[in-house]
Amino acid sequence: MMDLADAPTPLEIRLAAVPPSVTEARAAVARYATDAGADAADVELAVAEAVANSVLHAFRGEEAGTVTLRATLTGDALVVEVSDDGSGIRPNPEGGGLGLGLALIGRLTESFSVSEPDRGGTSLRMSFPLDASEGIDD
Amino acid sequence: MTDSGPARLNHRIAHEDGDGTVIATVAFDGDLDLPVVEEFRAAVSRERLGDAGAVIIDLSAVHFIDSSGIHALVSVWKELGDSGRRGAIVVAGDSNVERVLGLTGLLEELAPVPDHATAVASIAGER
Numbered sequence: 436m437m438d439l440a441d442a443p444t445p446l447e448i449r450l451a452a453v454p455p456s457v458t459e460a461r462a463a464v465a466r467y468a469t470d471a472g473a474d475a476a477d478v479e480l481a482v483a484e485a486v487a488n489s490v491l492h493a494f495r496g497e498e499a500g501t502v503t504l505r506a507t508l509t510g511d512a513l514v515v516e517v518s519d520d521g522s523g524i525r526p527n528p529e530g531g532g533l534g535l536g537l538a539l540i541g542r543l544t545e546s547f548s549v550s551e552p553d554r555g556g557t558s559l560r561m562s563f564p565l566d567a568s569e570g571i572d573d
Numbered sequence: 574m575t576d577s578g579p580a581r582l583n584h585r586i587a588h589e590d591g592d593g594t595v596i597a598t599v600a601f602d603g604d605l606d607l608p609v610v611e612e613f614r615a616a617v618s619r620e621r622l623g624d625a626g627a628v629i630i631d632l633s634a635v636h637f638i639d640s641s642g643i644h645a646l647v648s649v650w651k652e653l654g655d656s657g658r659r660g661a662i663v664v665a666g667d668s669n670v671e672r673v674l675g676l677t678g679l680l681e682e683l684a685p686v687p688d689h690a691t692a693v694a695s696i697a698g699e700r
Contacts, residue, residue: 454608457639458581461606476669483639487607535640535677542676
C-alpha cells in the first residue's frame with residue numbers, strides 16, 4: 436500500500452465534451468495511474484469509456500458542455516471520477532454502439548457507480564486496486 | 574479548460590496478388606479510439622479498397638483500442654462480409670488490442686491472426 440505522503444497530487448482536469456478529449460483524458464490518467472502504482476492499462480481504458488459516454492450521450496441535441504476528470508488515492512485504491520454537466524442518463528436509440536462501454540468498465544474496475552448529482556449531469560465513480568500486480572486479469 | 578491534442582491514427586494501403594485474387598492490406602499505426610473512428614471507417618471504405626477481393630485489416634501496430642474502435646471494427650468487418658469480400662484481421666499476440674477483444678468476447682468471432690503471412694494463408698484457405 437502506498438504511503439499517502441508519497442502519493443501524487445490529485446488530478447483534476449476539465450475538458451470540452453468533444454471526441455478529442457477522450458484521448459487527452461486517458462493519457463492524463465494513465466500517467467497518474469502509473470505514478471500511483473495502479474494498472475495504467477485498466478485505468479486508461481475505463482476512463483476512455485467513461486469520457487466517451489459523456490461525449491456521446493450527455494449532450495445530445497445540445498451544445499457540448501464540460502467533462503471533469505478527477506483522480507485521487509484513498510490509501511488502498513485509486514479512485515477516478517468522470518462527471519459531466521449534461522442532461523443526465525438517457526437511453527440513446529441512435530447510439531449504434533454495442534453497449535460495451537459500461538460492461539468493459541465493470542470488467543476493469545474493482546467497483547463503479549453511476550449517479551446523477553443534485554447539481555445536474557452524470558457522475559461515474561470508479562475504483563482500482565493500487566498494486567498493479569493485482570490488476571484485473573482477462 | 575485544457576486543449577485537446579490531435580488524435581493519432583495512421584494507415585497505409587498495399588495491394589498484392591494472392592493467386593488471382595487482389596488482396597488489399599490496410600495497416601494501421603497508432604490508437605483507435607473515439608476521435609478517429611471515422612478515419613478508420615474511411616480507410617477501409619469501398620472507394621479505398623477498389624477491386625480487391627480480399628482485405629487484411631492489420632492492427633498489429635495499434636497500441637490502444639476502446640469500445641468505439643471495437644464497434645467500428647465489427648461494423649467494417651460485417652460490411653466486408655456483406656460485400657462478398659474475404660478478410661482477415663491481424664492482431665499482435667499479448668497486445669492491448671488482443672486483450673480488449675478478449676474482454677469483449679469477440680476473439681472467437683473475429684478470429685484474429687498474428688501476422689500478415691498467416692492472414693494471406695487464411696484467405697487462401699477460405700477458397
